[in-house]
Every structure is written in C-alpha cells, then in structure tokens.
Amino acid sequence: MTDNIAHVSLTRPLETLADQLGRSFTEFGFAVVSDHGIDEDLIARAERMSRAFFALPEDAKRGYFIEGSGGARGYTPYRTEKAVGQDTTDLKEFWHVGRSLPAGDPLEEFMPANVWPAQLPEFRETFERLYAEFDKAGLKILSAIAVHLGLEPDWFDATVDQGNSVLRLLHYPPIRDAKGVENAEGAVRAAPHGDINTITLLLGAEEAGLELLSQQGEWIPVSPRPGALAVNIGDMLSRLTNDRLRSTIHRVVNPEGEASRRSRFSMPFFLHFRPDFVIETLPQCVDADHPDQYEPLSSHDFLMQRLREINLAK
Ligand SMILES: O=C(O)CCC(=O)C(=O)O
Numbered sequence: 001m002t003d004n005i006a007h008v009s010l011t012r013p014l015e016t017l018a019d020q021l022g023r024s025f026t027e028f029g030f031a032v033v034s035d036h037g038i039d040e041d042l043i044a045r046a047e048r049m050s051r052a053f054f055a056l057p058e059d060a061k062r063g064y065f066i067e068g069s070g071g072a073r074g075y076t077p078y079r080t081e082k083a084v085g086q087d088t089t090d091l092k093e094f095w096h097v098g099r100s101l102p103a104g105d106p107l108e109e110f111m112p113a114n115v116w117p118a119q120l121p122e123f124r125e126t127f128e129r130l131y132a133e134f135d136k137a138g139l140k141i142l143s144a145i146a147v148h149l150g151l152e153p154d155w156f157d158a159t160v161d162q163g164n165s166v167l168r169l170l171h172y173p174p175i176r177d178a179k180g181v182e183n184a185e186g187a188v189r190a191a192p193h194g195d196i197n198t199i200t201l202l203l204g205a206e207e208a209g210l211e212l213l214s215q216q217g218e219w220i221p222v223s224p225r226p227g228a229l230a231v232n233i234g235d236m237l238s239r240l241t242n243d244r245l246r247s248t249i250h251r252v253v254n255p256e257g258e259a260s261r262r263s264r265f266s267m268p269f270f271l272h273f274r275p276d277f278v279i280e281t282l283p284q285c286v287d288a289d290h291p292d293q294y295e296p297l298s299s300h301d302f303l304m305q306r307l308r309e310i311n312l313a314k
C-alpha cells in the first residue's frame with residue numbers, strides 16, 4: 001500500500017521535484033526522499049552517538065532533563081510526552097538539539113541554549129553538523145514546495161532563516177523484556193499525532209512501525225529505504241497553505257515478534273519557521289471553494305499553543 005507515496009531523488013530537476021513532491025504531499029502529506037545530500041558517515045556516527053546516549057544509566061540521562069523548559073533542549077524521559085487528546089504517554093524517550101546561536105543574538109529569547117552530554121565528547125560536533133545538513137536538505141525540499149505552490153523557488157528561505165528547528169533523537173525501548181513479558185501497559189510507541197512545525201525530515205524510519213492515516217481512513221506503513229528521509233508536512237505549513245498541503249496524522253505502532261524485543265531509534269528534524277515569522281494564509285491557496293480559514297499568527301505563538309496541548313509546556 002505504500003506504492004503511491006512518492007519516492008523521489010533530490011537530484012531531479014526542480015520542476016520534477018515540485019510535481020512529484022507536490023502530488024505526494026497533497027494526497028498523503030508524506031514523501032520519501034533519497035539522495036538528500038546528508039553525509040552517510042555522519043548519519044552513521046550520529047546513530048552510534050544516539051545509541052550511546054540512551055545506553056547511559058537512567059540517573060545520568062535525567063541529569064539533562066530541564067524541568068519547565070517545554071522539553072526544548074536536552075533529555076525528556078520515557079513516558080513524558082503525550083499526543084493531543086490521548087490519556088496515556090508515549091513509549092519513548094528523546095533528546096532535543098536546537099539551533100546554536102551566537103551569544104547575544106536577539107532570537108535567544110525564543111531559542112534556549114543547547115546542553116550537551118559530558119559523557120560523550122563528540123556528541124556536540126556530530127549533532128551541530130547534522131543539524132546544519134538537515135537545514136540544507138530542508139531548504140531544497142522547501143524550494144520544490146514553493147514551486148509547486150506557484151511561489152518563487154527561494155520564497156521560504158527568509159521564513160526559515162534562523163528558524164526554531166529541533167533535531168530529536170528518539171529511542172523506543174523494547175516492548176518485551178528478556179523473559180518475553182510485555183511492558184507496554186496499553187500504550188503505544190507514538191500515539192497518532194500531527195507534527196507542529198513546517199516540514200519534518202525523518203532519518204532512521206526503516207525499522208518498521210511508522211504509519212500514516214490516509215484520507216480514506218486507512219493506516220499505511222511508511223517504509224523508506226535505509227538512509228532515505230521520510231518527509232512530512234507539519235501543521236504550520238498546512239496553516240500557511242489553507243490546508244492545501246496536508247499535515248497528516250501518523251503514529252508509531254508497537255512491533256510483534258522478535259522486533260518487540262528490540263529498541264527502535266529514529267531522528268526527526270522538525271524544521272520550523274523563524275519564531276517571528278507570521279503565518280498568514282497564502283493568497284494562492286484561497287478561492288471561492290477554499291475560503292481563508294485562519295487568522296495570522298506568529299510561528300512562536302502557534303508553537304506555544306501546541307506545546308501546552310502535548311504536555312510539554314504550561
Ligand atoms: O519515530 C518515528 O518514526 C516518527 C516519530 C514522530 O512522528 C515524531 O517524533 O513526531
């Protein structure tokens with residue numbers, strides 16, 4: 001059933017990308033992107049670092065949990081985040097890397113400083129580089145989206161320059177322990193949710209589990225080849241396009257069999273607009289059949305509204 005989600009090489013000409021990605025995002029809110037330019041060795045190193053971090057003792061990890069910060073930086077413990085409208089928390093723990101700003105930057109009020117695990121000396125350099133590479137790949141994808149929407153190819157550049165993007169290292173521990181006893185307690189790895197941000201670029205989703213909810217109400221697995229990105233539209237881009245590009249509900253289901261004794265790791269990059277970018281419906285996306293549904297709202301205010309809904313801010 002994944003046949004219709006576009007699998008696109010980012011080396012194709014911009015017009016082709018615009019067409020293929022545009023269709024896939026309109027129908028599914030998702031596409032799979034290969035040849036994205038993010039260095040393979042860097043990805044492998046980042047995956048090793050992520051595993052090494054989550055293998056640290058619980059106490060050490062909790063030392064990087066910043067209470068009251070909205071989970072914006074550092075560590076968020078297992079079973080903290082919950083999706084909008086859910087009663088149970090997700091079966092995951094994660095680490096957030098944000099943009100490293102020069103000291104005194106006016107955007108500091110929106111973007112807290114990063115923290116880094118002292119136990120892993122190469123962690124900072126690895127994830128600062130990966131963050132920069134995600135930024136670059138994201139711009140190419142946004143360029144194709146701009147062309148699809150009838151905008152100039154560089155239309156998004158200024159909107160995401162110094163964007164409040166977050167790189168998330170995710171760990172979903174095994175669902176069963178060594179004795180085969182299940183410990184999911186009725187919860188799932190990631191309950192159905194839409195992403196808050198502009199677009200999401202996800203590495204590491206080749207380990208099964210990620211599914212999107214189609215317009216026909218079916219759950220469709222998203223299965224990128226190793227190294228490829230699963231890319232999806234977030235709520236901020238949906239809002240900007242008056243829902244022409246769909247922020248699609250997705251989830252990560254608990255595996256059966258052998259996979260239930262394994263961890264799953266993934267690395268989504270939540271690409272955000274600049275905090276002071278005002279999300280105001282594109283005139284290209286409004287007509288008699290599609291009246292404007294949204295008031296202008298700054299990307300920061302939108303984010304704060306949504307973080308309160310998912311238990312990460314007060
Ligand atoms: O781990 C995955 O494959 C997806 C994670 C996700 O959807 C999220 O963190 O928003």
Ligand SMILES: [Fe+2]
Nearest residue numbers: 193194195250
């Ligand atoms: Fe998500």
